[in-house]
Amino acid sequence: MYCPFCRHPDTRVIDSRSTEDGAAIRRRRSCPQCGRRFTTQETVLLMVSKRSGVTEPFSRDKVIAGVRRACQGRPVGEDSLAKLGQRVEETIRATGAAEIPSHEVGLAILGPLRDLDEVAYLRFASVYRGFETLADFETEIEQLRAARTGAEG
Numbered sequence: 001m002y003c004p005f006c007r008h009p010d011t012r013v014i015d016s017r018s019t020e021d022g023a024a025i026r027r028r029r030s031c032p033q034c035g036r037r038f039t040t041q042e043t044v045l046l047m048v049s050k051r052s053g054v055t056e057p058f059s060r061d062k063v064i065a066g067v068r069r070a071c072q073g074r075p076v077g078e079d080s081l082a083k084l085g086q087r088v089e090e091t092i093r094a095t096g097a098a099e100i101p102s103h104e105v106g107l108a109i110l111g112p113l114r115d116l117d118e119v120a121y122l123r124f125a126s127v128y129r130g131f132e133t134l135a136d137f138e139t140e141i142e143q144l145r146a147a148r149t150g151a152e153g
């Protein structure tokens, strides 16, 4: 790793320790060139595998960007989007898996989005589940109504 101050290509580790929750390792490093010190952190990257077989690190920003598109013109603020992104990430991390298929990210979005805005949920679900006919929407709307009645009764 390059020194962030002078870009020297080599640094020395002077101390390594786990964070309190054991989820990361922090290393104190020193640059032999300029003598400055800095800290790096090593964590497990949550990876998302796409249908193409390509994997990429999970990105909360990407989740939020996708939901934001579905929320265009809806009364949904950035605060709510940020909270939804957090919920989705928590749900996925709670599975304890180091790698998850991308469709599970979509699944984790559907629940919180339905609570947030039903129209945005329908838009997102129509793309995600590949709705092709009006009947697909009708079925989904029926289920939304049933869920709502259930919640009230």
Ligand SMILES: [Zn+2]
Pocket: 003, 004, 005, 006, 007, 008, 031, 032, 033, 034, 035, 036
């Ligand atoms: Zn340096």
